[in-house]
Amino acid sequence: MKVSGGVRSFFCLVLGLALLGGVWASTTAGASAREQSTPGTLKIAAEQEPSCMDWIGSCAGASWGIWAAGIETLPQALTVTPAGDYTPSSVLAGEPILEIGPPQKITYNINAAAVWSDNTPITSTDFEYTWKQIATGKDIYDKTGYEDIASIDTTDPKVAVVTFSEPFSGWRDLFGGFSFILPSHLLEGKNRAKIMKDGYSFSGGPWKLEGGKSGWKKTKSITLVPNQNYWGDKPLIGTVIFQFITESASEIQAVKSGQVSSAYPQPQIGALDQLSENPELKYEVSFGSVFEAFWLNAKAFPMDSLAVRKSLIYATDRQAIVDEIVKPSVNEGRVLQSFIVPTFPQYYEPAFSIYGTSANLSKVNELMTADGWKKGSDGIWAKGGRKAEFDVQTTAGNEARELTEQLWQSQLTQAGFKVTIKNPSADVLFGINGPKGRFAAALYAQVGTPDPSLCGIFCSANIPTKKNGFVGNNWTRLTSAAIDTPWTAVDSELDATARTISVKEGQNALAAEAVSIPLYQKPNIFVWNTAQIGGPLQDNPTLGPFFNLNLWYLK
Structure with a gap:
């Protein structure tokens, strides 16, 4: 998802005093903090380890890698505020200039002070190199929009003029969103x-990996130190260690005991009660751009049948999942009826409401019988000598997701499906099984930007295959003209009204094709120890709560 000029708001529950500073970026806050900051080491819990740090590669699917290292060490043209606004980052000298055309053009004026960690200027050639690597490279995570670029004028080193071969409405996410500008002078020809x-030794952000590759100790931690040549607000802390704690209970205990000073745990039953036991802890609960779903692989049996996919939605008591998993975690929650969150009322279409929110076994029986399935003596549907059985995967160690799987397994057993739970580590799920289609159903969250485009995860052109080197984010692997037509229009339509119409048509198409099962808008919990750290601390539903880590300070 990318942007079309809208503002994303989110709802918060804050315990304790008001947020310190509560601003997107504040040099004033940084100045006062600099006076009271003490040198030292900050430890933060990270519940997932990235599969790699090649952020444009297909292995870079885990959001935690972006949050803990990507946005800390590499520049972006536009960045996203906690409220969902796109704003120029420190690498730009001002707002990009849009020319509708045709052809569509975007002019980026680069900050004269912007340099890489080796003091080499960041230039238009870096934009050009990044574009070519994504548009023409192999094993790329997402090429959306970059393939629509015809050229980048690099005549002026500090001005990048991007010309498109086709209109692309989500241009604000290019060279930003979940990708970064790369140093051409260090990578060209290599x-x-x-x-x-x-891991890598260079940086264009406020932090860099300590010792380059050695800053990432596999299975243990990611360590950051200040980039002394950063031209913006330099970090106030000497060393930041993101410590991998992949089990939910251990993560909560680590922040309660003071082993780490901050965490961003996924909601678990009773988590808020546990955090409230330590009076030094403050937490914020927000509902933003993250949504949880059961993702169905349409190339895997029996998900290759539309009747089966619809039956699975009817068999899923989504309200029970919200009531038993979400509400006990954060005291609120509701079933999500789309793959766009309702925080965007101008785009949100509750298309999946046609399936209701609770299980409807009579519809399951109707659909499965009409599709030629019959129940055997074991109560499981069968057709052509094959049973309606499959596996479901999620990130191992995540208690809430494991409980969700168990609930779903029980619900589907009652409906005549046999489900086996097989949970790999996050790096295997997002780095191997997802891209290569080695799953039938998977439970995980998508993290969007403020743009409503969903072509990247649902259009046929973005299905990863062996032929294309497993490039693409459509892990559902469903080929559907009914889905492709509105969502490709969303990416190319520059008129806001026409684009919104296509967005709503696209959501209805996703529901009609029963592409996957949206569960709920996922709440985020950001917790920190007020006795140990200060600064303008707040969650950013798109970029995570560490987006302004350079403004934090130790007490």
Whole structure:
């Protein structure tokens, strides 16, 4: 999802005093903090380890890698505020200039002070290099929009003029969103993926990996130190360690005991009660751009049948999942009826309301019988000698997701489906099984930007295959002209009204094709120890709560 000029708001529950500063970026806050900051080391819990640090590669599917290292060490043209606004980052000298055309053009004026960590200026050639790597490279995570660029004028080193071959309405996410500008002077003519995969020594952000590759100790931690050549607000803390704690209970205990000073845990039953036991802890609960779903692989049996996919939605008591998983975690929650969150009322279409929110076994029986399925003596549907059985995967160690799987398994058993739970580690799920289609159903969250485009995860052109090197984010692997037509229009339509119409048509198409099962808008919990750290601390539903880590300070 990308932007079309809208503002994303989110709802918060804050315990304790008001947020410190509560601003997007504040040099004033940084100045006062600099006076009271003490040097030292900050430890933060990270519940997932990235599969790689080649952020444009297909292995870079885990959001935690972006939050803990990507946005800390590499520049973006536009960045997203906690409220959902796109704003120029420190690498730009002002707002990009849009020319509708045709052809569509975007002019980026680069900050004269912007340099890489080796003091080499950040230039238009870096934009050009990044574009070509994504548009023409192999094993790329997402090429959306970059393939629509015809050229980048680099005549002026500090002005990048991007010309499109086709209109692209989501242009604000290019060279930003979940990708970054890369240093052409260090990577041109070399194997970018090999150089970056396990960490890198360069930086264009406020932080850099300590010792380059050695800053990422696999299975243990990511360590950041200040980039002394950063031209913006330099970090106030000497060392930041993101410590991998992948089990939910251990993560909560780590922040309660003071082993770490901050965490961003996924909601777990009773988590808020546990955090409230320590009076030094403050937490914020927000509902933003993250949504949880059961993702169905349409190339896997029996998900290759539309009747089966619809039956699975009817068999899923989504209200029970919200009532038993979400509400006990954060005291509120509701069933999500689309793959766009209702925080965007201008785009949100509750298309999946046609399936209701509770289980409807009579509809399951009707659909399955009409599709030629019959129940055996074991109560499981069968057709052509094959049973309606499949596996479901999620990130191992996530208690709430594991409980959700167990609920779903029980619900589907009653409906005549046999489900086996097989949970890999996050790096295997997002780095291997997802891209290569080695799953039938998977439970995980998508993190969107403020733009409503969903073509990247649902259009046929973005299905990863062996032929294309497993490039693309449509892990549902469903080929559907009914889905492709409105969502490709969303990406190319520059008129806001016409685009909104296509967005709503696209959501209805996703529901009609029963592409996957949206569950709920996922609440985020951001917690920190007020006795140990201060600064303008707040969640950013798109970029995570560490987006302004350079303004934090130790007490």
